[in-house]
Amino acid sequence: MRRALVIEDQDLMRQALIVELKESLGDCIIAGAQTFALAHRALTDDLFDLVLIDPGLPGFDPTSSEERLKVIEAIVQAAPSAIHIVITGSDNDKEAVACRELGVSAYLGKTGFSRGGLGNVLDQVARDEFSLRYSKANAQFTELHISGLTPRESRITELMMQRRPGERRKDVFARMAEELRIEPASAERYFKQARAKLMRSGRLPRGL
Template sequence: MRLALMEQIRSSLGDCMVLGAETLEIATRELQRDDFDLVVIDPGLPGFDPTAPADRVSVVDKIIEASPSAIHVVVTGSDSSVEAEEFRQIGAAGYLGKTGLEPGVFSDVLEDISTKGFSIRLSRVGMTIPDYRYSGLTPREQEIIDMMTRRERGMKRKQIYELMSQRLGIDVGTVEKYYKQARAKLMRQGHKLPKGL
């Protein structure tokens, strides 16, 4: 999940570098070496009991303390509105449940933070189809494939092109090109295409 989350952050934010740290020790060391604009925190880091509220608060508090100038967003698989409020009180600007995280959500969360000061998005278990990941696709091609497979019934391809165009700040025609390239790659590789593609 860590690599998938890092990729989602990178694709949501565009031109950036994303650094991942699997332990609190690695995270605090890197935070002492560099200033980061955005720090995404999983309160269930190894070495701490992910079910113990005190351990979860300790992880978030230590990371916020080590990077006071950053925007802090907590991403967790065990989310609750009570915990979100507790983390907001100690300095987190955002709180996201991992379940149901969709591509592009980080740019939406940052927009919420800039306009409202805090963003909360609790898990949604609304998955009706599995997630597909394909080798050989660029991140943008994968994102358009994801958006197409998750589109609501009756939603046209052109509407998806427009949504992705707005999210990434690129031309609608370029988005359509990504879609056609991705679809052609998948067909050449002999993949059975999910319904809706």
């Protein structure tokens, strides 16, 4: 069973990363830490296969390159056998290079990092490739979240409502399958489940 640690002080972001990891890793145990002290204690008490790091932690100046790298280096040294992934909202070329030199396997910008993207990053890391993805604010659609639907039902509903002219449903199922690393038939099943729930509640959006 693989073990992962998510070091992130923002509750919503930490929970979102944990959900992504659960879907990507399968059978796993995931711990979350909001501060450097909690992270260091967790790394001292346990062995982790994967560590996600946001270097802008409380108690450190998030605008100081020196302090950010100090956080990353200390965590890498505390878990030398783990895979380390830095995910930050203040990504830049210089820091990405420095992280790679410290032994980090991936450097990711938060802005524009889509759901399902972490699984693709892990696949790249598994091939011994350094994964580098900078922030990009190029969203073309608003996100859709409907109460009563599971995260996957909500995602396929969102993708279906964002269909481009001429795009077929099976193309959308294929896109979701690639994003979440599931079979297209599973994506279709999630869509049918979501549609049935929305029809029963009388909240079926236009276009579904």
